[in-house]
Amino acid sequence: MTPETKPLVAGNWKMNGLRSSLDTLKTIASGAAALVGKTDMLICPPATLLREATSLCSRTALRIGAQDCHSLPSGAHTGEISAAMVADCGATFVIVGHSERRDFQSETDAIVRSKAAAAHAARLVAIVCIGETGAERQSGETLNVLKRQLAHSVPDGATATNTVIAYEPVWAIGTGLTPTTDDIREAHAFMRADLVSRFPGNGTNMRILYGGSVKASNAAELMAIVNVDGALVGGASLKADDFLAIAGIYGSL
Template identity: 50%
Template sequence: MNSPTPLIAGNWKMNGLASSIAEAKAVAQGVGATSARVAICPPSILVHRMSEALQGTKVLVGGQDVHADDSGAFTGDISAEMLADAGAKLVILGHSERREAYRESDELVARKVLAALRHGLEPIVCVGETIDQRKAGEALKVVTGQVRGSLPPELNGKAFAVAYEPIWAIGTGLTPNNLQIEEVHGAIRTTLAEMFGEAAQRVPILYGGSVKPSNAAEILHACEVGGALVGGASLKADDFLAIVRAV
């Protein structure tokens, strides 16, 4: 069975203007002969311009969220079809900031995954525990429960990734140690195998949460870590490229 191709994806969150596309171009110019797939997920209003700017390069463009429905009276939302039409190839779903601030449930995330699949977008589905859940010894239970609840059976045989992002490590500068990362990634791999059989071995399990050039190599070489979902460090080409080169 083939091992997953590593994926390094940058999540720009609510950052970036048209002038910021220069950073994405610098990533494309400097990415070189990496063994990883590389993606940048800017705000939705930049997806079309960035996809045009990066056309023909090794860098893929993704979105940060989609609505579960294909169209309708949902002011301010973006459908998967719209995102694909703008040039996106991937989409982040179930990020902790969506789960926490917008109360997105596993069921809703699973519906969004189906929407992404309908329009050819590769989902990056995020899971992760709070600091209270970790302190209570519930991290594995919470994370594997999110995997089971957020990944519909229709994903079997399709391209997708799971991103483990401990909520307490996002934007805090805190990072779990490698043993903690390997424990959770191993539990995710076991759960994926139970859900999807041998096809699960092709699914990259990304780590996200204060990934930066100084810790990327150690994290990316931990067991079952198949890439990274990078937040703040993806906004600067030099920092993001350093993480890509750490694969």
């Protein structure tokens, strides 16, 4: 990422949040004003709050995204939400390929790639999640997994403006564990080189987020690592003070 590209701090609320949670969103949106020009901020609430969230934040610096989308624009897919529907709600981002969906919904790289392509077609920014399991790390397969997932999960039409990569070591999500700074540095350097090679002119500026038990106490250490261009935050994004503290750290560097 070049100096003129701002970091992105994204919050994934997962299956959390009721209408009463909009007060938390208001607080985050208010705090985002102080970081304009320094850090881009995003919250991905559950689909039930998507329209109200985008309406609430329409005149603020806080961006709103969805947690998933279907690969098709419409059809007989009960319970699914298309990228076009996400865009119609006013959202501008969508997460695809989160490890929990790869695991619990058995999503493959091909499915993730088709969802990312659908997001691009709907003019959404796709946050494409990749990362290794604990077993893959233990067997020394981390970089091979990242190479495969980048090749097969990211569409050929990806650019620095329509795609964000989120590296989330599966074994670190929600566990309180994080890889060492050397491990993260190696993974992000590898991904950057791969993106630069595949997407000349875009790979340098494509943001690569780190996700995996990011919190205010470790955000400064993580952000100091070269090629870490922001964070995908889970549990800490549910509390306005915690999320704003993380975003503030990124915005001060």
